Amino acid sequence: MRIFLSYSFSALATFIHSFLAGLISNGMFLLVTEMVITGVSLIVFLVLLCFFLGYMERRVAAFMEIRLGPNRVGPQGTLQIVADTVKLLFKEGLTPDSSDKFLFNLAPFIMVVASMLVVAPIAFAKDFQLYDINIGVLYVSAVSSISVIGILMAGWSSNNKYSLLGAMRSGAQIVSYELSVGLSLISIVILSGSLSLGDIVKSQENGWWIIKGHIPIIISFVIFVIASTAEINRAPFDLAEADQELTGGFHTEYAGMKFAMFLLSEYINLFVVSAIAATLFLGGWMPFHIGGLVSFNHIMDYIPSSLWFFGKTFLVIFIIMWFRWTFPRLRVDQLLTLEWKYLLPISMVNVIFVTVMAIMGWHL
């Protein structure tokens, strides 16, 4: 029952657990049932979240582009994305004749599964975590790189030259930028001394790392945001899709719900990297505390922890959306130059600074 140990709504969780235990006597079967319930509610939550992110993206884009955005279907256009989903569901999911049909149909699922798996160790609120795995940071960086397999699979199996070029680009891009993402994550691990996301949040009780960690952590944060934008294939690093160059890149041949799966995984990835950035650098669900000011800290504690978490996450999401709607796209060689000649050396030097800082105890 380790899964349920750290639930915030522990009363509710205990109630559901004892209710199910009354119905099902077999311990193994009970565990499986509870896992299925957790999984289904997670999927529903993520899909609803993606609806919201899709809506938010359109409104943010409209705000940047001096236009209105969706505002007809439902109050303030909130149901537009539902209408679009229904449209995608009814469209024919075409499979090209000369494609590798098995891999072609498998690729979107790998993408979605890979991005959904990363959600597991994220702490959404105080004591609200699916599974506080003790190597959380390692798990996140390992599982998030599975998505490149989905992209390569989609690009290769489509048997389309544009798709293949897109997949090639994406392979080079994701593998390169993972290094910078990893190094920025490591700087936090050095300071907090733990790989578990729960412990990392707890280590920020008297101040978030971005404040406590001085300039090196601010550099790590900036590098993390840039590199993870590249890792999730969003503009200005959306070279794998690059609709003006490759007409859609690796998902050129996909239509209907299979295409929607790629979209879904893109938005889940967007949420996940923002949540990781919020957890590691901005304190996760931890309220804004200043060491010593007891009364101020108490007032901050009155704001629910989930609100803190989602507020920070959506701040990062907004920044990443801001990139997309104001920057032109990089060229493929410039993309790799940025990583290998600028971000990676800076992160490496930065890790040394952070280590020195941690040893000397210069952080607050």
Add this chain to the structure above:
Amino acid sequence: MRGLIGEDILTEEGEFIINMGPQHPSTHGVLHLKIWLDGETVKRIQPNLGYIHRSIEKMSESLSYRNFIFATSRMDYLAAHVNNEACALTVEKGLQLEVPQRAKVIRTILSELTRLQSHQLWWGCTGLDLGGVTPFFYAFREREAIMEIFEETCGARLTQNYMVPGGIMYDVHPNFQKRVKDVMIQIKGKFEEYDNIMTGNVILENRLKGVGYLSKEDALSYGVTGPTARASGLSCDLRKSNPYSAYDQVQFDEILDTGGDCYARYMVRMREMRQSVSIIEQLIDNIPEGDFQAKTKNVIKLPKGEFYQRVETPRGELGVFIVSDGAASPYRIKYRSPGFSNLSALPIMAKGGKIGDLVAIMATIDLVIPDIDR
């Protein structure tokens, strides 16, 4: 390397061939480019035309001298006024007709408005081609104001057919002067915004600087004209060298750059927009009173002979060559369109670059396919 269905997807030389277009987001129409790639590097390009051929030149041979002008609005549809003007000027040259001063000034103002809106659309599309969607909407905000002036002046927004042999078809709307002045004030205030979102952006500079180099010699030998040639240092502004309409009455600079790359072409167009505003501002308060059209016969017949007139469109030099046998319709018409010559230089510009560079080059030479493929 073998594809999924077994055939070799590389050529014998190890090249990877992709066909860009005729349906492609960044070819701005139905241009078909066959590209030989080595990885991402472009080794060779072959443009294929013919997907939007309407045989405008042949069609014009059976149309009267008043009617053939209408077809030219469908050539370079972003510069319909200028195309119409070129044809009208050629016919006037044949008739040796003196156009009233009022018509000349209005023609010049409308041509410059056309240049402004064409460059604004180009600016937005360049942003779009380079992957930034937002500039497109900024550009269309101001372009819409100009299109509204066109709509009020002649009832059409795109295919205006307003310039006719002898002058302009109708007099301008009473609001014309006020609206143009308002729009000029609006646009001048927005240039800074354009620069903020695009020109100073480090990604944009990296994408454009040193990309798609075209030397002055190549520009000359391929017959490249317009901003594309001026960015290579080739002085070819017909408004300066062979002034027509009211261009001899205004002060403006011919914008030249010596860079020869995409960034130079970008900057030339950005600076040309400011010059156009200046030209319009000089003329808008000085529209003389009088006739807007010279008297012409109902059926225009050009004397026997050959007549040629060229004008500066937003994309370069448009030449109209009419051979007349004295009948009521031309014996032969040939258009020298700027896009065709500019496209012919694309293979040497794009060679050795990446696919992303090719898109940037196509954006900065500002291709309009119906102009290339008449």
